[in-house]
Amino acid sequence: MVRVALDAMGGDLGVAEVVAGAAKLSREERPVRILLVGDEAAINTSLAEHRYDPRWIQIVPAKGIVAMDAKPRAALDGMPNCSINVAARLVRDGEADALVSAGHTGATILAASDCFERLPGIRRTALAAVYPTEQRHGPRGDPFALMLDVGATLNATAEDLVGFAVMGAAYAQIISDNDAPQLALLSNGSEPSKGTPAIVEAHKILSKMDALSFAGNVEGLDIPRGTVDVIVCEGFLGNVVLKMLEGVSEVVTDIARDAAARKFLWKMGLTMLSQGIRQLRSMTDWKQYGGAPVLGFDRVVIKAHGRSNARAIRNAVKVAAKAVDRDLAGQIRELRG
Amino acid sequence: MVRVALDAMGGDLGVAEVVAGAAKLSREERPVRILLVGDEAAINTSLAEHRYDPRWIQIVPAKGIVAMDAKPRAALDGMPNCSINVAARLVRDGEADALVSAGHTGATILAASDCFERLPGIRRTALAAVYPTEQRHGPRGDPFALMLDVGATLNATAEDLVGFAVMGAAYAQIISDNDAPQLALLSNGSEPSKGTPAIVEAHKILSKMDALSFAGNVEGLDIPRGTVDVIVCEGFLGNVVLKMLEGVSEVVTDIARDAAARKFLWKMGLTMLSQGIRQLRSMTDWKQYGGAPVLGFDRVVIKAHGRSNARAIRNAVKVAAKAVDRDLAGQIRELRG
Structure with missing residues (x-):
């Protein structure tokens, strides 16, 4: 039985939404034991509004929340018993197996690095993002691919990029049931000579690693197409690209809605167009993809999007x-060789 | 009367498409004198297929084309009288005022740097791209913004970024009739402390330049939204972002077409949806935006997209x-201060 420490206080939509997600999951066929960490009274109030199975939900009290605009180090040090600190310690002390938070990204990663060890051979942790693509991936035909690092670490070395590649491949194997995920470096051309010195060097190293299915370099075009299963890049670039994808999704929805409102006056046309919009939207809806893993620690850490609703939390x-x-850490160790 | 040296041989669609663009323009109300540079027989054959006004079109013979997969330096040196070399020399020698090519991007920039001088205070030239945005820009309400450098120059310094900003602002002023284009640095956060050391330093310098309307840093989200008129970034990042925008445009069109084919069987619905697709498409259609300027030389250089049709060439x-x-070079000098 897996036990997950869930930071109940993080998330832009408040504790009620996080609790609703936990309540939902508790009534499903294959539940997970959830430790809801946060303000006991607030959690109880929210729980009272939902049907849930109390066998799978336990409240662990904590005091304080890291605000979205807080400086992570100061916040964590100033509030030793805030929800993310308590949740991370539960995992460190073996009372839970994984950490999930929709709160402050920097604080989540910092709390994890205060409490957990890095995996051997991994110099740097990475934040990975699951994003929608045109092509489908893995035996289940998932309409998404993985990109990392999107955590805005500047100046990744070749070794860092190789570490990201290994961790991304391991995660894709586990999440998409994909035995041999294709991975590639993001560059400004497909030739091995293209890109920064770190990319060129990482290309050489990855080409020799038999445990990985390395497809070489891909370009910007390949991101939305989804030419490969895992795209590896430095964090600054990944951050810009990921935010741009979110922006494009918003803009496409806006344009389609606008076009519908202005041009298509017939009821039937509107209905039909709205189906198209829904389909586009569901393809670009990160909520269904279950959050972004923070990879490289000896424990599982999932950062849910700040705007996660109950379904996204679940x-x-x-x-x-x-x-x-499926032992993510073991899988990373094995691929690292 | 402006005279433009047009490389007739570049472009994926061949000489016929370039000639068609020139022929079209020659019959318009405010024509431009076009020097069509390339294989004389081929140009004449294509010209014979179109109505055109011979007063505005002149053929300048050249021998050889730089292939799309050629190494630029070797190609230019090996074919001194190839079309792009001849066209650039026409501009250098004062027989034409501007250079336009839909051919090999690297060869176009290299031919320009063989023949032209860099503007004072500009250490590095930049390739700028006009791209579609949700918000409109300038007094004419243009649905596009400018991004530079997208030319894959690695490791831009703070001074390079400042130069890009100045050139981008000057170009936006001229092309969009926008007296005070808002410009911003692309980074991983809006705070002045965010980004690489070069970005942080460029932020400081730009904040003090009164001739520019500097809006600080923007993030990936702001690219498709079009929060500012000019986005400045290092070439590697710009290259990835621009190609990604092209990819997104393709994917959105594919999805919409696919949804139409699978779901909407009624004729009326199909017709209506196809209007929506057309609108989306026209917003993401680079063909109407007239090519990418290569900025920083003392002459005007426009790189048209390789896949340019006659309209895009025109x-x-x-x-x-x-x-x-409107004296682009003078405008850049003035803003540079």
């Missing part, structure tokens, strides 16, 4: 449980 | 003429 907890079940 | 020549008319 998905993030499920993904965390799956990563524990 | 637009690129018009843009080149406008940049000459």
Whole structure:
């Protein structure tokens, strides 16, 4: 039985939404034991509004929340018993197997690095993002691919990029049931000579690693197409690219809605167009993809999107449980060789 | 009367398409004198297929084309009288005022740097791209913004970024009739402390330049939204972002077409949806934006997209003429201060 420490206080939509996600999951066929960490009274109030199975939910009291605009180090040090600190310690002390938070990204990563060890051979942790693509991936035909690092670490070395590649491949194997995920470096041309010195050097190293299915370099075009299963890049670039994808998704939805409102006056046309919009939207809806893993620690850490609704929280907890079940850390160690 | 040297041989669609663009423009109300540079027989054959006004079109013979996969330096040196070399020399020698090519990007920039001088205070030239945005820009309400450098120059210094900002602002002023284009640095956060050391330093310098309307840093989200008129970044990042935008545009069109084919069986619905697709498409259609300027030389250089059709070629020549008319180089000098 996997136990997940869930920071109940993080998330832009407040404690009620996180609790709703936990309640939902508790009534499903294959539940996960959830430790809801945060303000006991607030959690109880929210729980009272939902049907849930109390066998799978336990409240662990904590005091304080890291605000979205806080400086992570100061916040964590100033509030030793805030929800993310308590949740991370539960995992460190073996009372839970994985950490999930929709709160402050920097604080989540910092709390994890205060409490957990890095895996051997991994110099740097990475934040990975699951994003929608045109092509489908893996035996299940998932309409998404993985990109890392999107955590805005500047100046990744060749060794860092290789570490990201290994961790991304391991995560894709586990989450998409994909035995040999294709991975590539993001560059400004497909030739091995293209890119920064770190990319060129990482290309050489990855080409020799038999445990990985390395497809070489890909370009910007290949990101939305989804030419490969895992795209590896430095964090600054990944951050810009990921935010741009979010922006494009918003803009496409806006344009389609606008076009519908202005041009298509017939009821039937509107209905039909709205189906198209829904389909586009569901393809670009990160909520269904279960959050972003923070890779490189000896424990499973999932950062759910700040705007996660109940369904997104539920998905993030499920993904965390799956990563524990299938031994993500062991898989990374094995691929690292 | 502006005279444009147009490389007739570049372009994926062949000489016929370039000639068609020139022929089209020659019959318009405000024509431009076009020097069609390339294989005389081929140009004449294509010209014979179109109505055109011979007063505005002149053929300048050249021998050889730089292939799309050629190494630029070797190709230019090996074929001194190839079309791009001849066209660049026409501009150098004062027989034409601007250079336009839909051919090999690297060869176009290299031919320009063989023949032209860099503007004072500009250490590095930049390739700029006009791309579609949700928000509109300038007094004319243009649905596009400018991004530079997208030319894959690695490791831009703070001074390089400042130069890009100045050139981008000057170009936006001229092309969009926008007296005070808002410009920003692309980074991983809006705070001045965010980004690489070069970005942080460029932020400081730009904040003090009164001739510019500097809006600080923007993030990936702001690219498709079009929060500012000019986005400045290092070439590697710009290259990835631009190619990604092209990819997103393709994917959105594919998805919409696919949804139409699978779901909407009624004729009326199909018709209506196809209007929506057309609108989306026209917003993401680079063909109407008239090519990418290569900025930083003392002459006007416009790189049209390789896949330019006649209309795109015509637009690129018009843009080149406008940049000459309004003295782009003088404008850059003035803003540089």
